[in-house]
Amino acid sequence: MGRTRNALRTTALGAVSAALVAGAVPAAQAAPEATAPGVRFVDIPSDGGTVLKANVVTPAGAAADGSYPVIVLPTSWAMPQIEYIAQAKKLAAAGYVVVSYNSRGFWQSGGEIEVGGPEDIADASRVIDWTLKHTPADADKVGMAGISYGAGISLLAAGHDKRIKAVAALSGWSDLVASIYSGRTQHVQAGALLGGAGQLTGRPSPELKRILKAFLGSDLAHEDEMIAWGAKRSPATYLDRVNANGAAILLANAWGDTVFPPNAYASFYEKLTGPKRLEFRPGDHATAEATGLFGLPNDTWANTQRWFDRYLKGERNGIDREQPVQLKSRSTGGYEGYPDWKSVGATRRKVDLAGTTTIDANTDSGANGGLVLLSNALDQFLKLPPVASVPLLPRRYAAVWQSPRGEREQRVRGTARLHTTVTSTKESGTLVAYLYDVGPLGLGKLVSNAPYTFHGKTPGTPFAVDLELFSTAYDVPAGHRLALVVDTVDPLYVEHNPTGARLTFSSPKTDPSYVSIPLREQ
Secondary structure, eight states: OHHHHHHHHHHHHHHHHHHHHHHHHHHHTTSOGGGOOEEEEEEEEOGGGOEEEEEEEEOTTOOTTOOEEEEEEEOOTTOOTTTTHHHHHHHHHTTOEEEEEOOTTBTTSOSOBOSSOHHHHHHHHHHHHHHHHHSOEEEEEEEEEEETHHHHHHHHHHTTOTTEEEEEEESOOSOHHHHHSGGGOOOHHHHHHHHHHHHHHBOBOHHHHHHHHHHHTTOGGGHHHHHHHHHHTOGGGGHHHHHHHTOEEEEEEETTOSSSOTHHHHHHHHHOOSSEEEEEESSSTTHHHHGGGGTOOOHHHHHHHHHHHHHTSOOOOSGGGSOSEEEEOTTTOOEEEESSGGGTTOEEEEEEOOSOEEEESSSOOSOOOOOTTHHHHHHHHHOOOOEEEGGGSOTTTOEEEEOOOOSSOEEEEEOOEEEEEEEESSSOEEEEEEEEEEOTTSEEEEEEEEEEEEOSOOTTOOEEEEEEOOOEEEEEOTTOEEEEEEESOOTTSOOOOOTTOEEEEEOOTTSOOEEEEEEOOO
């Protein structure tokens, strides 16, 4: 069976490679053939005899004794080594040596999938070693970039290898636990997608298999182990090292990323002390960068090259003089600049969640966050977010509060926060909060959502819940209402409500319940 799967993987790699290289041809044809960058495929030895499959793209006519800035690109989760070939050619045409390698454990690279573990961090350094020895690369001008898995490895490497002077981390993670276990709730669709893709295209390590089994199986006996495993693989754990090494860090992500939601990136960005930039755009996981992989115009990749031009080449291109926080609204598609993250949504509006409401658990009310990768991609390209008819949501399974109609447009920017008091009939449970833009006919368009899970509570005893919804940028038209909906089941997340559980939401006079909405000043 193992030989058969390896053969299928090899065949699939050839097919994907042919397709992507073919897709990159139009971009390469923009320059005369004589000036086209050179491409070669190589094997790079790493620790323990592991061989990493890689490709090297050098500037056209590059002299062996020349000196060029270099960019190292680890591949995304489950992607083949030619993932970045179109962008690598563009970067090489701009004067960079570009080395892209298949992350260990995937496709034809050796080793097992370690999910940004010590072996992956060491691989990044070994690739830099090899690059400096075998290409005309400048040891003082080393950068790393990547999408998703490649972004996470690039950030981790920046905390462990002082030679890395600039990083572009696209659709990555800074805190693995906060990303796929936010609110102490497993993001089950994301976890299953990553696990399935890893099994299909690579060789998960025994440790990964054990952790993933416990994660998807809600095995709380291993919760501490899972959290420690995730922390070890989180760039935020090595923040002091990243800051001490001083690499210029570009972070870019999508508002609707269902694998790595944007909140953790924003928090990480605020704690960076070196040159930094934060970009958020509409979309889901890696969809904001996807068109650039085929050589098509793409804002994220364009700014990635500008970032390297500034911090590896030293070009005065103005990117460091722009507002460092750049947000693209889901509603208008226009960019907005801010001096820092805390200035985003600096004005807050509280919507009171008055009264007492009790709902039955275990049933999906019809309010949900959509499907991983698909729903927020539809929002990105067609402005079609997940919707729900708020008046028709069954109040037996959904608690609903609505604001008065807004007299003017409300520009939601940043992170909405829920504070409420919950009483459960069971010691464990899950709730999911949704913020909707509700039009005149009652149709609610999803603005944001987030899950929350509790364990070890005394049945019948109230307790406070504070929950950050996923950060966003969305414009609520004048005349619309904002609605907060809370239910207990969402296909995106694991539910921890025992059979027959009921949740009561109240607003004590001494501790009123509310949702705080971040707004951009008009």
